[in-house]
Amino acid sequence: MSNPRSAKTKKRTRIQQENEVKILNGALEVFSQHGFRGSTVDQIAEISGMSKPNLLYYFNSKEAMIRALLDQLLDKWLDPLRKIDPHGEPLFEIQSYVRRKLEMSRDFPRESRLFANEILQGAPRVQDELRDLKELVDEKAEVINSWIKNGKLAKCDPYHLIFSIWATTQHYADFDVQVKTVLGPGHSGPGRFEDAARFLDQLYVDGLKP
Template identity: 60%
Template sequence: MKDGEKSGGKAGGKPRAQPAVKRSRIQTRNRKRILDAALEVFSAHGFRGATLDQIAAEAGLSKPNILYYFDGKEAIHVTLLNQLMETWLDPLEQMNPEGEPLEEIIAYVRRKLDMAQAYPRESRLFANEILQGAPRMGPHLEKRLKPLVDEKAALIAGWAAAGRIAPVDPRHLIFSIWATTQHYADFEAQVNVLMPDPESGGGVFPGAATYLETMFRRMLKV
């Protein structure tokens, strides 16, 4: 029996309800524990460099216990990527067609930078998957990311055509926002060495926010 996952015995010929509730709580707790540990390991070592032994050690669970909840390393990785996709799309989905174009784009830059600060491990997990050719995330890119980028690129192109922002290739603009904001998470070790910021409790992010906002405003202002 693993972590109280199984409980025998019946009362009056019927399964007891309480153990089922307890099993659900244990499963939820342990799955979260495993996924958090896996996020740490995958973001540090990538999919190929990570092992179930490393995940088990990080989670403080045995390898057989890990395999009780997930079929293997790939199943854990895919679960993390599926959870991440929804989080990753949200900042772009919030771009409002009815808003002021320049302010909507700048707000998107801020949200992406906030995500880089709050979720550096998730950013590196995503980057590692893309660098490997998106073998596990390819369907999500086609079904979820591409339609959203098509929609927002058309919106930005419409703003530019109407003279509400300066002429710009909308997809290259989106790529530039991704590159400049996620750099602070994906290359965090390099950034911290090259640009220490002891005067700010937020590290380099306040300065990055000011710089990126100024850069994109100058580029897009009519």
């Protein structure tokens, strides 16, 4: 068999597991920085510390690498949304969701950028997963609507609420360079995530009215 991943091999060697991790980590590093077309297999090979043919022994193609990455990513990416508790205190649930998404941007910026790249180019590889996403969002939108109906939340469009949370939180990972440049050396340290959290907490609860 030419490739250990091609069949549903139940047994995976120790070396296989290690190398697959090394490769996917390298691929994530490179893809998230240069995009798919902007990345070369040689780059990934070098950053992973192995030769190109060796790398292609584990993943049949460059395409196979990004697919593996996107597959394992999307599940993780939806987790914060799944955790919204329909029986929790609405405003607290939303703040918690914002926090979780902000932590994702802080702790997994490469994953965020990989995803952003994919969506920016029209999501050619994750259209099916996007439909799963829609179902989950529909479900949570219903929850939010019920909160509104119960007078626990101001009347608003739950979809655009969710979009705004995605946008504001992912911004810190995807537009990191811009954020750092604008904040300058003084305020662009790790503390910027707490500043962001504080601002968003206030925005989503009270808005800007004095």
